[in-house]
Amino acid sequence: MPPHSKVDRPLAALIVPDLLELLEEHPESIGPQTAEMHPADLADIAEALPEDMVRVFLSALPKERAGEVLEYLDEQLRTMVLEELTAVEAASLMSEMTPDERADALEELDEETADDILAEFEPAEKEETERLLEYDPYTAGGLMTTEFVSVVENLTAEQALVAVRAMSRAGRREAMYTIYTVEGSGRLRGVLSLRELLASPDGTPLSELAWSEVVSVAPDMSQEEVSQITSNYDLVALPVVDAEKRLLGVVTVDDVIDVIQEEGTEDAQKVGGMEALEEPYMQVGLWQNVRKRGGWLAVLAVGEMLTASVMARYEGEIGRVLLLSQFIPLVMSSGGNSGSQATSLIIRAMALGEVRIGDWWRVVLREIPAGFILGLLLGSLAFVRIFLWQLFGLYEYGPHSTLIAFTVGLTLVGIVTIGSITGSMLPFLLKRLGFDPASASAPFVATLVDVSGISIYFGFAYLLLSGTLL
Amino acid sequence: MPPHSKVDRPLAALIVPDLLELLEEHPESIGPQTAEMHPADLADIAEALPEDMVRVFLSALPKERAGEVLEYLDEQLRTMVLEELTAVEAASLMSEMTPDERADALEELDEETADDILAEFEPAEKEETERLLEYDPYTAGGLMTTEFVSVVENLTAEQALVAVRAMSRAGRREAMYTIYTVEGSGRLRGVLSLRELLASPDGTPLSELAWSEVVSVAPDMSQEEVSQITSNYDLVALPVVDAEKRLLGVVTVDDVIDVIQEEGTEDAQKVGGMEALEEPYMQVGLWQNVRKRGGWLAVLAVGEMLTASVMARYEGEIGRVLLLSQFIPLVMSSGGNSGSQATSLIIRAMALGEVRIGDWWRVVLREIPAGFILGLLLGSLAFVRIFLWQLFGLYEYGPHSTLIAFTVGLTLVGIVTIGSITGSMLPFLLKRLGFDPASASAPFVATLVDVSGISIYFGFAYLLLSGTLL
Numbered sequence: 007m008p009p010h011s012k013v014d015r016p017l018a019a020l021i022v023p024d025l026l027e028l029l030e031e032h033p034e035s036i037g038p039q040t041a042e043m044h045p046a047d048l049a050d051i052a053e054a055l056p057e058d059m060v061r062v063f064l065s066a067l068p069k070e071r072a073g074e075v076l077e078y079l080d081e082q083l084r085t086m087v088l089e090e091l092t093a094v095e096a097a098s099l100m101s102e103m104t105p106d107e108r109a110d111a112l113e114e115l116d117e118e119t120a121d122d123i124l125a126e127f128e129p130a131e132k133e134e135t136e137r138l139l140e141y142d143p144y145t146a147g148g149l150m151t152t153e154f155v156s157v158v159e160n161l162t163a164e165q166a167l168v169a170v171r172a173m174s175r176a177g178r179r180e181a182m183y184t185i186y187t188v189e190g191s192g193r194l195r196g197v198l199s200l201r202e203l204l205a206s207p208d209g210t211p212l213s214e215l216a217w218s219e220v221v222s223v224a225p226d227m228s229q230e231e232v233s234q235i236t237s238n239y240d241l242v243a244l245p246v247v248d249a250e251k252r253l254l255g256v257v258t259v260d261d262v263i264d265v266i267q268e269e270g271t272e273d274a275q276k277v278g279g280m281e282a283l284e285e286p287y288m289q290v291g292l293w294q295n296v297r298k299r300g301g302w303l304a305v306l307a308v309g310e311m312l313t314a315s316v317m318a319r320y321e322g323e324i325g326r327v328l329l330l331s332q333f334i335p336l337v338m339s340s341g342g343n344s345g346s347q348a349t350s351l352i353i354r355a356m357a358l359g360e361v362r363i364g365d366w367w368r369v370v371l372r373e374i375p376a377g378f379i380l381g382l383l384l385g386s387l388a389f390v391r392i393f394l395w396q397l398f399g400l401y402e403y404g405p406h407s408t409l410i411a412f413t414v415g416l417t418l419v420g421i422v423t424i425g426s427i428t429g430s431m432l433p434f435l436l437k438r439l440g441f442d443p444a445s446a447s448a449p450f451v452a453t454l455v456d457v458s459g460i461s462i463y464f465g466f467a468y469l470l471l472s473g474t475l476l
Numbered sequence: 477m478p479p480h481s482k483v484d485r486p487l488a489a490l491i492v493p494d495l496l497e498l499l500e501e502h503p504e505s506i507g508p509q510t511a512e513m514h515p516a517d518l519a520d521i522a523e524a525l526p527e528d529m530v531r532v533f534l535s536a537l538p539k540e541r542a543g544e545v546l547e548y549l550d551e552q553l554r555t556m557v558l559e560e561l562t563a564v565e566a567a568s569l570m571s572e573m574t575p576d577e578r579a580d581a582l583e584e585l586d587e588e589t590a591d592d593i594l595a596e597f598e599p600a601e602k603e604e605t606e607r608l609l610e611y612d613p614y615t616a617g618g619l620m621t622t623e624f625v626s627v628v629e630n631l632t633a634e635q636a637l638v639a640v641r642a643m644s645r646a647g648r649r650e651a652m653y654t655i656y657t658v659e660g661s662g663r664l665r666g667v668l669s670l671r672e673l674l675a676s677p678d679g680t681p682l683s684e685l686a687w688s689e690v691v692s693v694a695p696d697m698s699q700e701e702v703s704q705i706t707s708n709y710d711l712v713a714l715p716v717v718d719a720e721k722r723l724l725g726v727v728t729v730d731d732v733i734d735v736i737q738e739e740g741t742e743d744a745q746k747v748g749g750m751e752a753l754e755e756p757y758m759q760v761g762l763w764q765n766v767r768k769r770g771g772w773l774a775v776l777a778v779g780e781m782l783t784a785s786v787m788a789r790y791e792g793e794i795g796r797v798l799l800l801s802q803f804i805p806l807v808m809s810s811g812g813n814s815g816s817q818a819t820s821l822i823i824r825a826m827a828l829g830e831v832r833i834g835d836w837w838r839v840v841l842r843e844i845p846a847g848f849i850l851g852l853l854l855g856s857l858a859f860v861r862i863f864l865w866q867l868f869g870l871y872e873y874g875p876h877s878t879l880i881a882f883t884v885g886l887t888l889v890g891i892v893t894i895g896s897i898t899g900s901m902l903p904f905l906l907k908r909l910g911f912d913p914a915s916a917s918a919p920f921v922a923t924l925v926d927v928s929g930i931s932i933y934f935g936f937a938y939l940l941l942s943g944t945l946l
Contacts, residue, residue: 217512266740271824275820277744277748278918292845304854344769351745354744449817452812
């Protein structure tokens with residue numbers, strides 16, 4: 007990393023001692039000294055301070071800056087700070103936040119505090135915030151900001167540019183890079199980028215410049231779909247419209263990135279066989295950590311207890327041919343591993359929209375041959391292993407060692423094929439039933455496949471060994 | 477979805493028959509009829525066409541539009557189309573692509589075709605593309621575009637706006653929303669958003685308007701770090717500078733989103749216990765599908781064969797107490813499941829930069845108590861299961877059923893704790909050794925834990941049952 011880069015996170019740790027001294031002796035110098043810093047860095051510094059100093063630090067900053075820092079602050083810390091302030095102080099800081107972040111921050115507070123703060127907002131701000139709070143936070147409406155730029159379509163490029171400059175002088179506009187053209191009624195008509203506006207000859211009518219096919223979404227569209235659309239069209243902003251196509255707000259790309267990362271984390275944790283955590287791993291307490299993992303672990307263990315009953319049924323066989331027990335772990339884990347691969351593949355492809363529920367049949371047709379070939383590979387390995395051990399006297403499989411090698415090998419062909427099919431189909435089944443396909447976790451698939459693994463194993467043993475060993 | 481939204485992907489399928497007719501009878505009408513459509517939608521339509529018609533469709537579009545469509549086209553199809561064209565035709569189309577996309581597209585062609593096309597570019601374009609091709613595609617240099625806006629810092633806001641308008645009239649500028657101020661030498665000095673430029677009074681000197689602390693990166697920074705920085709600072713563009721801090725290019729947020737999704741997919745597939753696929757699941761051929769999965773499956777199966785040797789050692793014990801074999805699957809899967817949870821959690825937290833390699837000690841201190849409590853939970857469940865089965869006569873565990881219940885219960889406490897520790901530490905170990913932490917897949921951890929599971933089980937069996945059953 008070049009020396010001039012300021013991205014070195016541990017910097018915050020270096021600054022803290024000096025900052026604490028400054029806060030005590032010259033709090034007035036903090037504003038000017040940090041004036042050029044990115045609010046994300048100031049938030050990092052705030053997070054490194056002792057908890058009781060965060061409020062002091064924020065109040066030493068100009069109000070506008072403090073509001074920006076709040077946007078980047080860790081959610082737990084932000085909630086703590088806002089609850090410590092009086093409602094008037096909190097409202098004054100929060101009015102500097104962007105409308106969508108402000109609504110998100112209010113949502114995390116307890117209801118009473120949130121209501122007290124809301125009551126202190128200016129009427130227009132209060133109404134706007136209340137409107138945003140009505141949307142489900144995991145939808146386009148919950149993500150959108152109301153700070154966007156729209157102009158009536160009958161202006162010329164020059165008039166529009168004057169209007170845009172006036173709007174940006176009047177205050178911060180979060181979603182500024184895309185300009186929406188609307189009819190008098192507020193109905194969305196077109197879109198153009200600020201670049202296109204700047205590049206156009208002054209007299210051109212906006213209606214001629216703007217693109218008339220605007221990608222837009224309804225406020226109740228899920229955040230997953232919002233992020234897929236934004237990424238497919240390489241948008242920096244996605245307009246949200248009501249049923250009459252009136253512009254309600256705009257989802258900006260930075261929020262979409264957060265959604266993509268959140269969804270990725272949730273899926274990764276679910277595929278790992280647990281409920282998704284509500285906070286980053288290092289911030290989660292022992293109790294949440296155990297609770298989110300314990301539920302699924304217990305369910306899976308209870309499911310896996312079925313194997314104990316299945317195994318009990320085959321105790322007689324194991325008693326007669328003890329060496330059969332040797333390969334139970336191999337059979338089980340191979341089924342689980344192939345299932346884990348298939349389920350991870352499909353869940354991810356679904357999350358990206360590459361595979362849809364109607365594709366299940368095409369997926370089966372891919373997984374059957376793939377699973378079969380993989381099964382042949384593992385089956386051959388096991389066959390060779392038993393053959394070699396017998397050959398070199400590492401273990402004595404007796405006169406029927408070839409039959410045993412066939413039993414294990416054929417079982418692997420079967421169980422790897424079944425694992426691949428089960429692992430790839432379970433996400434479709436769950437989605438069809440209205441569950442999150444990511445709940446088809448690797449451990450869930452492995453548990454499902456284990457019982458079949460044991461049954462196939464003893465099935466082949468019967469077939470091949472009865473009359474000789476069994 | 478509202479009726480006016482044009483995001484309904486299967487639309488392409490509806491359009492294709494009409495389009496094929498048009499292509500035959502009135503190809504000249506296709507340009508005007510699709511003039512308002514987003515190039516991503518045109519790319520979708522192209523992908524739905526018969527392969528031999530894609531070229532015909534592209535050539536019916538205005539050249540600039542066809543170049544844009546190429547940017548959104550599926551990589552395999554794009555490579556096919558470009559290889560079908562003459563070098564002159566391909567170069568003419570590709571000169572309409574953004575410089576970073578152009579370099580990416582060339583990288584996918586075979587070397588000879590790429591060289592032929594390069595030779596047909598204008599000299600300046602050729603040099604720029606060759607320079608971009610020199611960077612590793614998975615670094616900031618490989619992601620960046622050279623279409624950005626920089627102005628010398630001694631201009632006033634008004635002069636800068638005139639310059640920016642002239643630049644955007646002269647041609648497409650991809651990274652347009654952020655304006656960089658530079659010294660005469662090209663050294664990066666400051667940054668301001670186009671909004672800030674538009675909002676400022678005309679006479680203000682740029683040096684006063686621009687933010688002097690610019691987040692910037694070196695061209696060899698990995699794409700993972702680039703995406704973390706862009707997301708932390710909510711950037712729409714991240715400048716790339718050389719060792720003298722001269723501006724080389726800019727990474728735009730749409731490419732960052734692609735990186736985040738790519739990395740997420742790679743990690744998901746690796747955590748699932750396979751090598752990452754090179755293309756979306758539905759486009760991968762049987763052979764690649766099998767190859768990417770077979771490698772790890774085989775390695776894991778060979779590792780798992782160790783369990784056969786371990787099991788062989790305990791054959792005597794199984795022979796004496798047959799019912800011990802019943803709980804082997806439960807013990808193994810519980811260790812694997814807890815390991816799978818822990819490894820998924822840590823790999824994801826590392827990918828997001830929430831957990832760094834130096835945090836390993838803090839992670840161990842969280843996982844030991846968490847694993848122990850989870851182990852107690854599963855151990856108690858197993859204890860109760862055996863107790864109930866014995867009580868209701870579902871299985872006869874003999875006079876020492878309590879000892880057997882303790883054996884299984886204590887084994888679960890041990891193996892779930894070990895699973896949590898192994899699963900959480902393996903990503904750190906792999907990262908320390910220079911491997912991708914995501915290779916600490918759920919199946920890998922499960923395989924590692926299986927041998928310990930069996931050993932702990934028979935260890936407790938010895939301890940508790942010798943003298944009675946063993």
